Amino acid sequence: MPAYELDLLLKYPMIMQRCTTKDEEYFGYIKIKGDHFKIRLTRNMKRFKLEMTEDLEKYEKDIKKLSKLSFMDPVEYLDKLTEILSAESPPHKETDDIIIDNTSIYRKVLREYTELRQFYFNIHKSFISKDLKTIDIVQLDEQMRQHSVKIDVNYSQYGKLFKIVECNLPLNEIDEDDSLIVLYEKFMNRVDCPKLQLMFDVLDEIDKSCWVIDPDRPTRRDVYRRIVLDRNLSMVITFNPNDIRHLPQIKFLGPHNAVKKYNEVVSRNFLNWNPNEDVLSELVKLLEIDNFPAKPEHSEEDELLVNDGECCICFSLRLNEQLPDVVCPNASCNQFFHSQCLYKWLRSLNSRKCFYEINGQCPNCEKVIHCSLPTSE
Amino acid sequence: MQREQRLKRELSKFEKKPPKGIWFSPKEDKLNIFEASLIGPENSPYSDGLFKLEILIPDNYPFLPPSIKFLTKVYHPNIDDNGRICLDLIKMPPAGNWKPTIGIEGLLIAIQMLLQNPNPNDPLMADIAEEFVNDKKEFERKAKLWCDKYACDNV
Numbered sequence: 001m002p003a004y005e006l007d008l009l010l011k012y013p014m015i016m017q018r019c020t021t022k023d024e025e026y027f028g029y030i031k032i033k034g035d036h037f038k039i040r041l042t043r044n045m046k047r048f049k050l051e052m053t054e055d056l057e058k059y060e061k062d063i064k065k066l067s068k069l070s071f072m073d074p075v076e077y078l079d080k081l082t083e084i085l086s087a088e089s090p091p092h093k094e095t096d097d098i099i100i101d102n103t104s105i106y107r108k109v110l111r112e113y114t115e116l117r118q119f120y121f122n123i124h125k126s127f128i129s130k131d132l133k134t135i136d137i138v139q140l141d142e143q144m145r146q147h148s149v150k151i152d153v154n155y156s157q158y159g160k161l162f163k164i165v166e167c168n169l170p171l172n173e174i175d176e177d178d179s180l181i182v183l184y185e186k187f188m189n190r191v192d193c194p195k196l197q198l199m200f201d202v203l204d205e206i207d208k209s210c211w212v213i214d215p216d217r218p219t220r221r222d223v224y225r226r227i228v229l230d231r232n233l234s235m236v237i238t239f240n241p242n243d244i245r246h247l248p249q250i251k252f253l254g255p256h257n258a259v260k261k262y263n264e265v266v267s268r269n270f271l272n273w274n275p276n277e278d279v280l281s282e283l284v285k286l287l288e289i290d291n292f293p294a295k296p297e298h299s300e301e302d303e304l305l306v307n308d309g310e311c312c313i314c315f316s317l318r319l320n321e322q323l324p325d326v327v328c329p330n331a332s333c334n335q336f337f338h339s340q341c342l343y344k345w346l347r348s349l350n351s352r353k354c355f356y357e358i359n360g361q362c363p364n365c366e367k368v369i370h371c372s373l374p375t376s377e
Numbered sequence: 378m379q380r381e382q383r384l385k386r387e388l389s390k391f392e393k394k395p396p397k398g399i400w401f402s403p404k405e406d407k408l409n410i411f412e413a414s415l416i417g418p419e420n421s422p423y424s425d426g427l428f429k430l431e432i433l434i435p436d437n438y439p440f441l442p443p444s445i446k447f448l449t450k451v452y453h454p455n456i457d458d459n460g461r462i463c464l465d466l467i468k469m470p471p472a473g474n475w476k477p478t479i480g481i482e483g484l485l486i487a488i489q490m491l492l493q494n495p496n497p498n499d500p501l502m503a504d505i506a507e508e509f510v511n512d513k514k515e516f517e518r519k520a521k522l523w524c525d526k527y528a529c530d531n532v
Contacts (some may be wrong), residue, residue, distance in 0.1 A: 253400035
């Protein structure tokens with residue numbers, strides 16, 4: 001038994017020797033400051049070659065130098081390697097301390113959360129994520145309106161523990177606190193603030209009695225409404241959440257002369273705006289209209305510009321009684337075209353014609369598309 | 378023949394679900410001139426303005442892009458004194474990027490975005506572009522001034 005073998009066993013107990021017909025091999029692990037490195041070492045006389053792994057990549061330069069040196073035995077090589085790896089290895093994080101700290105934070109978060117649920121037993125819905133990083137709460141106000149808030153837990157040891165990251169109120173102020181109950185109370189105070197409650201009342205009234213076309217599904221955060229006034233004429237009305245009773249900002253969208261007329265009406269009447277009256281009836285007076293047109297009864301499906309199966313050049317299904325007959329071969333595009341439409345488009349780009357086909361880019365996905373010459377051309 | 382079907386479709390889609398702050402409609406019931414308005418995008422110097430535009434639809438639409446110009450004066454690196462707009466989407470390839478899958482609505486949304494994010498690398502008004510790059514505060518001040526002066530004729 002060579003002298004180094006005992007040494008190897010004592011110093012590097014996780015390294016095994018294996019002899020093949022060709023050469024000697026040493027494989028296993030060495031532990032350096034808590035990190036394990038996988039080792040596969042081949043010996044050829046006095047030269048040793050180490051197989052590179054991902055962990056060893058950053059030491060590659062030094063390891064290459066080693067392969068040029070000669071060593072008496074593998075222990076000598078591994079000593080040298082250990083020297084390299086421990087010199088370069090970043091100081092190992094003392095993970096244990098952090099784990100203890102986090103557990104105490106987890107406990108605190110859970111305790112705060114349970115206390116909140118007990119304290120505010122009338123919370124409509126609440127949810128804490130599995131990783132204890134976010135808390136979602138939905139609360140009802142006196143008018144049974146839902147208000148949601150999303151709170152993040154801050155584990156970074158800097159700043160406050162809880163932070164409101166999202167809430168559906170118009171004034172999205174960032175709030176934070178070490179106590180969940182205090183933070184939640186701040187949120188509720190904002191919800192219950194008379195100014196905001198008044199604004200919700202007004203906006204609810206508008207949503208109920210007017211034909212609102214934008215936002216599509218208003219949330220509590222939206223302070224504007226686009227209301228239909230007439231065929232092809234609408235107005236965008238933007239409220240100031242701090243002062244809903246005063247004249248809101250109004251912009252008309254429609255034929256330019258109709259807009260001009262309405263602007264004149266507004267500039268004639270705006271001085272008569274009475275902040276103590278109902279906002280909606282003041283708007284009716286301001287615009288000199290009888291009432292706002294109501295939303296049409298039949299609620300149609302959201303119309304898309306191009307429905308499935310329709311030609312995405314003429315935006316229709318039938319063109320001279322023909323149905324779309326070309327499909328883009330790109331599977332993630334799959335758009336339909338009438339060959340007439342596609343041909344006309346590709347030709348207008350001077351695309352390459354080849355016998356009875358024209359080649360070019362799909363106008364939707366820009367991948368190659370072919371189109372045979374339409375019969376009607 | 379594609380033109381009429383398509384414009385009608387674009388209009389009916391628009392009427393049911395208009396994009397935020399955008400309006401367009403044919404002028405005097407003919408389908409070759411459209412008028413349009415857009416509200417300046419939020420968080421831009423144009424946010425209080427209402428901008429009027431005119432759109433000419435060529436006979437070969439949608440195989441040729443419409444021409445669009447601002448009727449309201451705008452202080453912007455890509456919009457000149459006559460309201461012409463420098464935007465690749467309203468030019469025919471290979472110089473531009475018009476595709477028949479883009480509609481009038483899409484172009485107006487693109488113009489709204491251009492107001493929010495000027496492109497000083499392809500300017501129409503070289504001095505405004507230079508100001509936008511070197512002295513953004515002054516650019517924003519002037520843009521807002523013009524917006525208040527020309528694009529805010531309501532109370």
